[in-house]
Amino acid sequence: MRIVTFATLVVANAAEVTNHPVLDYRSMNRLHRWLCKSDYWKTTLADEILPWALKGIDLGENVLEVGPGPGLTTDILRQEVPRMTSIEIDPRLARSLKQRLDGTNVTVVEGDATRMPFQDGSFTSAVSFTMLHHVPSAALQDRLIREVFRVLRPGAAFVGTDSIWSRMFQLMHLFDTMVVVDPESFGARLEGVGFVDVAIRRSERSFKFRARHP
Numbered sequence: 001m002r003i004v005t006f007a008t009l010v011v012a013n014a015a016e017v018t019n020h021p022v023l024d025y026r027s028m029n030r031l032h033r034w035l036c037k038s039d040y041w042k043t044t045l046a047d048e049i050l051p052w053a054l055k056g057i058d059l060g061e062n063v064l065e066v067g068p069g070p071g072l073t074t075d076i077l078r079q080e081v082p083r084m085t086s087i088e089i090d091p092r093l094a095r096s097l098k099q100r101l102d103g104t105n106v107t108v109v110e111g112d113a114t115r116m117p118f119q120d121g122s123f124t125s126a127v128s129f130t131m132l133h134h135v136p137s138a139a140l141q142d143r144l145i146r147e148v149f150r151v152l153r154p155g156a157a158f159v160g161t162d163s164i165w166s167r168m169f170q171l172m173h174l175f176d177t178m179v180v181v182d183p184e185s186f187g188a189r190l191e192g193v194g195f196v197d198v199a200i201r202r203s204e205r206s207f208k209f210r211a212r213h214p
């Protein structure tokens with residue numbers, strides 16, 4: 001039975017994995033999606049990651065969030081700002097977040113942050129938490145940060161976090177998208193699309209970045 005299960009995982013194509021009870025493949029596997037809405041992650045975001053990433057940052061009155069997933073980051077941020085727009089590529093996650101936050105100060109848009117349906121200079125800041133490694137190539141990640149640059153107003157901040165490679169991190173991404181962002185070169189990539197005042201800070205398992213539209 002165990003061998004059959006293992007073989008199923010190894011030889012399964014994407015469609016078969018989609019129907020697998022454990023590894024329902026989209027950009028995040030089922031374990032990963034469970035973690036992203038867990039109490040553990042909620043507490044980690046509220047007590048550690050968001051205060052660390054946002055310390056001293058003025059988000060302004062109209063914030064763009066890229067990749068909200070189930071929306072734990074959205075729930076925290078929306079209490080701090082007048083208005084937010086969260087763009088999520090996964091249709092099921094986008095639909096359920098849209099329903100849950102209907103009538104609040106958050107507009108949820110189902111869409112791809114590498115091609116955003118927003119006008120130039122729309123937002124006073126942009127955030128992205130633990131999502132860049134889900135964008136499936138460095139070229140698409142660069143396209144995403146170029147798009148963020150385009151939709152920000154002059155002076156607006158772009159801040160966020162992402163994870164640093166570890167064996168556990170790799171294991172968690174079995175059958176889902178993981179193109180780890182190297183913190184050493186990410187600053188130059190942000191500057192490459194036009195951001196200024198770029199700063200990158202590493203911790204043990206993740207890094208944070210901040211940059212400003214000139």
Ligand SMILES: C[S@@+](CC[C@H](N)C(=O)[O-])C[C@H]1O[C@@H](n2cnc3c(N)ncnc32)[C@H](O)[C@@H]1O
Nearest residue numbers: 067068069087088089090112113129130131134
């Ligand atoms: C690991 S989750 C992070 C969720 C949340 N920000 C947090 O920190 O808990 C990453 C999310 O980014 C979304 N995502 C990946 N690529 C995207 C893209 N191109 N545009 C918008 N969302 C994307 C994924 O579908 C997923 O829901």
